[in-house]
Amino acid sequence: MESRKEEHIVMLPFMAQGHLIPFLALANQIQRRYGFKITIATTPFNLRYLSTTISKNSTSSQIHLFELPFNSCDYGLPPNTENTEALPLSQIANLFHSSTSLELPFRGLIQDISVRDGSPPLCIISDVFMGWASEVAKSCGTVNITFTTGGAYGTAAYVSLWQHLPHRGRDKDEFNLPGFPDSCTFHITHLHHFLRVADGTDYWSIFFQPQIGHSLKSFGWLCNTVEEIEPFGLDVLRRYTKLPVWCIGPLLPPCMLSLKSSRVIGQHTGREPGISPEKCLEWLDLHGEKSVLYISFGSQNTISPSQMMALAMGLEDSKKPFVWVIRPPFGFNLRGEFKSEWLPPGFEERMGSNNQGLVVHGWAPQLEILCHKSTAAFLSHCGWNSIMESLSQGVPIIGWPLAAEQGYNAKMLVEEMGVCVEITRGVESSISREEVREVIERVMGGGHKAEEMKKKAGEIGELIRAALSEEGSLKGSSHRAMDDFVSALLTNKQGLA
Numbered sequence: 001m002e003s004r005k006e007e008h009i010v011m012l013p014f015m016a017q018g019h020l021i022p023f024l025a026l027a028n029q030i031q032r033r034y035g036f037k038i039t040i041a042t043t044p045f046n047l048r049y050l051s052t053t054i055s056k057n058s059t060s061s062q063i064h065l066f067e068l069p070f071n072s073c074d075y076g077l078p079p080n081t082e083n084t085e086a087l088p089l090s091q092i093a094n095l096f097h098s099s100t101s102l103e104l105p106f107r108g109l110i111q112d113i114s115v116r117d118g119s120p121p122l123c124i125i126s127d128v129f130m131g132w133a134s135e136v137a138k139s140c141g142t143v144n145i146t147f148t149t150g151g152a153y154g155t156a157a158y159v160s161l162w163q164h165l166p167h168r169g170r171d172k173d174e175f176n177l178p179g180f181p182d183s184c185t186f187h188i189t190h191l192h193h194f195l196r197v198a199d200g201t202d203y204w205s206i207f208f209q210p211q212i213g214h215s216l217k218s219f220g221w222l223c224n225t226v227e228e229i230e231p232f233g234l235d236v237l238r239r240y241t242k243l244p245v246w247c248i249g250p251l252l253p254p255c256m257l258s259l260k261s262s263r264v265i266g267q268h269t270g271r272e273p274g275i276s277p278e279k280c281l282e283w284l285d286l287h288g289e290k291s292v293l294y295i296s297f298g299s300q301n302t303i304s305p306s307q308m309m310a311l312a313m314g315l316e317d318s319k320k321p322f323v324w325v326i327r328p329p330f331g332f333n334l335r336g337e338f339k340s341e342w343l344p345p346g347f348e349e350r351m352g353s354n355n356q357g358l359v360v361h362g363w364a365p366q367l368e369i370l371c372h373k374s375t376a377a378f379l380s381h382c383g384w385n386s387i388m389e390s391l392s393q394g395v396p397i398i399g400w401p402l403a404a405e406q407g408y409n410a411k412m413l414v415e416e417m418g419v420c421v422e423i424t425r426g427v428e429s430s431i432s433r434e435e436v437r438e439v440i441e442r443v444m445g446g447g448h449k450a451e452e453m454k455k456k457a458g459e460i461g462e463l464i465r466a467a468l469s470e471e472g473s474l475k476g477s478s479h480r481a482m483d484d485f486v487s488a489l490l491t492n493k494q495g496l497a
Contacts, residue, residue, distance in 0.1 A: 007036045007122045007490075008113060011147075012106060014127040015046055015095060016084040017299045018385055022149040022224055024050055024063075025251035026125070031062045033479075034486055036122070038063045039113070041106055043070035045082040066109055068102045075101070085300050089403075093194070096129065096207045103132050110140045122489050125222065128155070131214025143219035143492060145485075150384040151225045152247070153233025153412040154405035156240055157186070159216075162208040165198055167191065179240035189425045190407035216241055219492070222485065224249035224384065226467040227477045229391075229460050232416055246485040248478050250388035250464060256371060257392065257465050274362035280323070281368060283358050287321045290376040290454075293398075293444060294369050296325040297381040301402040304427045305329040305342055312343050314436020315357065316350070320444055321374075322357045325364040330427045370395055377443050379423070382406040382413065391419065394461035396453040398423050398443055419457045421449070 009030060013023035020042070027038045040050060040063065047067050054063060072081040075098035077091060084092050114120045120142035126133035128148045137144035148155040160179045161167075167175045173188040180186075188196060198205045215221075220243050227234065227247045238245050284292060293315075297303065303311065308329045315322055327334050329342055338361055340348075351357030366386070369375055370393050378390045379398040383406060390397055399410035399422040413420035423439045424431045442449050469476040475483070 006117075007034070008117055009036050009038050010110065010113065010121045010124050011038060011040045012102075012124060012126040012130050012133050013040065013042060013046075014129045015043060015082050015099060018383055019127055019129075019149050020046060020050060021053075021385065022249075022251045023125075023127070023147065024053060025253075026147065026222070026248070027063050029248075029251065029482070030486075033482065035062070039066050039109075039121075040064070041066040041068050041102075041109055043068055043082040043102070045080060049083075068105045068109075070098070070102065072098070074098070087300075093203050093207065097203070099130060100132060100207075100211075102130075103136065106133070107136050107140070110136060110142070114140060122493060123219070126215075126218075128159075128215050129208075129211055131211035131216075131218075134214045134218045137218075141496070143489070145220055145222055145489075146215040146218040147222045147224075149224050150405055151233060151387070151409060151412070152223050152230045152237045152245070153416065154384060154409040155223065156180070156233060156237040157408035158405040159212050160240060161186075161191065161195060162198075162205070162212055165200060165205070167196070168199060179236055186408075186411070189429075190401075190411060192403050192407070193426075193428075216243070218243065220244035220246065220485070220488065223247050224251055224388070226250065226464055227481065228463045228467060229417070230412075233412060244488065246481040247467075248482045248485065250392065250468075250478075252388060252392055252464075252468070253367065256367060256389065257468055274325075274360045275358070275364060277365040277368045280358070280360070280365055281372065283355075284323070284369065284372045284374045286355055287374045289373050291321055291444075292372075292374045293320050293322040293377050293379060293440060294366075294375050294395075295322060295379040296364065296366060296386070297327075297400070297402060298383045298386060300334070301381045301383075302327045302330050302334060302427075303400070303402070304331070307424075307427065307429070307431055308342055309344065310431050310433050311436055312347050313433035314440065316344070316347065317433055317437040318440040318444075319356065320440055321355070323360065323364065323369055324357060325360050325362075325366075327362070377440075382409040382420075384409060387413065388464070391457055391460045392464045394454070394458035396420065396443060396450075396457040398439055401425050402427065417456060417460060419453050419460060421453070 011023055013019045030036055031038050044067055047065050050065055073079055076094050120140050123143050123145050124133050124137045125145045125147050128146050134144040160177050164178045166177055174185045176182055177186050194204045223245050225247050328336050328338055348359050370389050375395055378395050380386050382399045382401045397420040399420045401407040401410045410422050414422055421439055421443050467476040467478040
């Protein structure tokens with residue numbers, strides 16, 4: 001496609017790591033492929049994070065950052081708090097509501113760009129939670145594109161659940177979901193606690209319902225998935241939104257799409273890991289191919305003290321080698337000191353002395369671990385970024401969903417893809433060491449179920465690489481979708497001229 005360097009796209013991510021990272025990856029891809037100027041607008045703390053990441057991982061001079069003024073104390077948040085990662089669950093709703101205060105300065109940015117450039121931006125790409133951007137785009141003479149950083153199935157379920165609350169007033173734990181066929185039933189345990197008790201007048205509903213409604217009025221949606229791996233979810237999402245949906249994902253570092261390597265791949269997100277990538281890889285090199293279980297619950301999730309104890313005991317009983325990214329359990333400060341009483345006596349010492357387990361406090365180099373030949377499976381919270389990183393490497397998943405759309409992602413991985421066994425859901429469930437050991441053995445033990453999951457995960461990994469291929473004259477489906485998206489924008493602009 002012919003480059004149009006004069007075009008300008010403005011991006012508006014939500015204030016969370018799992019949203020900022022895909023937005024920056026999308027900005028890099030658009031700028032590299034089409035030469036457009038990109039402006040990402042966000043709050044001061046998140047802007048500093050993006051600036052640091054850009055300086056480390058991007059050579060583009062056409063990605064600009066614009067600071068939207070924000071004072072967390074005005075919204076009942078701790079000082080200098082601008083990201084879900086820094087907040088306990090009880091205060092995250094305040095952050096969501098505070099994001100609507102960005103509308104006025106963001107509108108000013110779009111108006112200033114329109115004056116300076118002589119025309120409005122080609123489009124605004126906003127997070128699904130920043131639905132108010134659709135009204136800003138309309139009033140400023142451009143269009144808004146909703147970007148869902150999740151997958152199609154999980155997004156469709158999340159949107160439909162918040163809009164309709166179909167589980168309310170039912171005496172059964174199972175229910176149907178508008179937009180999904182009647183044969184597809186959901187369970188109350190798929191829902192996070194805040195959604196489970198929502199009634200349309202609660203603090204969470206008051207935010208989500210109008211913002212999702214505004215996002216459904218956008219010009220179209222971008223989805224961080226691959227057309228070929230989510231046919232059912234995409235059909236549901238397209239029918240539900242009644243809008244174009246372009247599958248332009250997954251937005252992974254290019255180095256993850258090469259063959260597995262035991263070397264450091266060097267793509268990081270600006271955090272300081274609890275162990276150096278080199279030391280982590282040295283430990284993985286000690287273990288055989290497809291023998292190690294990787295365990296991580298994402299950037300802001302953790303499990304309860306009793307669950308943590310059961311997981312530790314089950315891991316030790318399984319005799320399988322593992323890398324466990326661990327933080328204080330639910331109900332404690334995630335950034336506080338980790339207490340030895342949360343694990344069996346002597347657990348870390350035993351695991352270290354016999355090389356069965358590598359316990360990493362804080363952060364681990366996840367991409368390097370998933371790309372290593374020793375990694376066999378991923379015990380995950382089923383956040384979409386982690387899912388795509390895992391499946392791109394053909395690594396099957398043990399699902400332990402904890403929040404957001406993770407329960408629906410896990411359901412899809414089990415029922416539609418066949419690459420996952422769900423171990424439990426949430427932080428309130430009880431789980432035993434025997435259950436932990438049994439699931440680990442089922443997924444990693446070499447039986448029929450393990451081989452089937454490994455085979456299906458490998459096939460999905462091949463589909464992901466094919467969708468993102470740029471070799472020769474044949475572009476992968478995600479690149480074609482990006483071209484179609486840009487063509488639709490340019491055609492729309494010509495129609496408005």
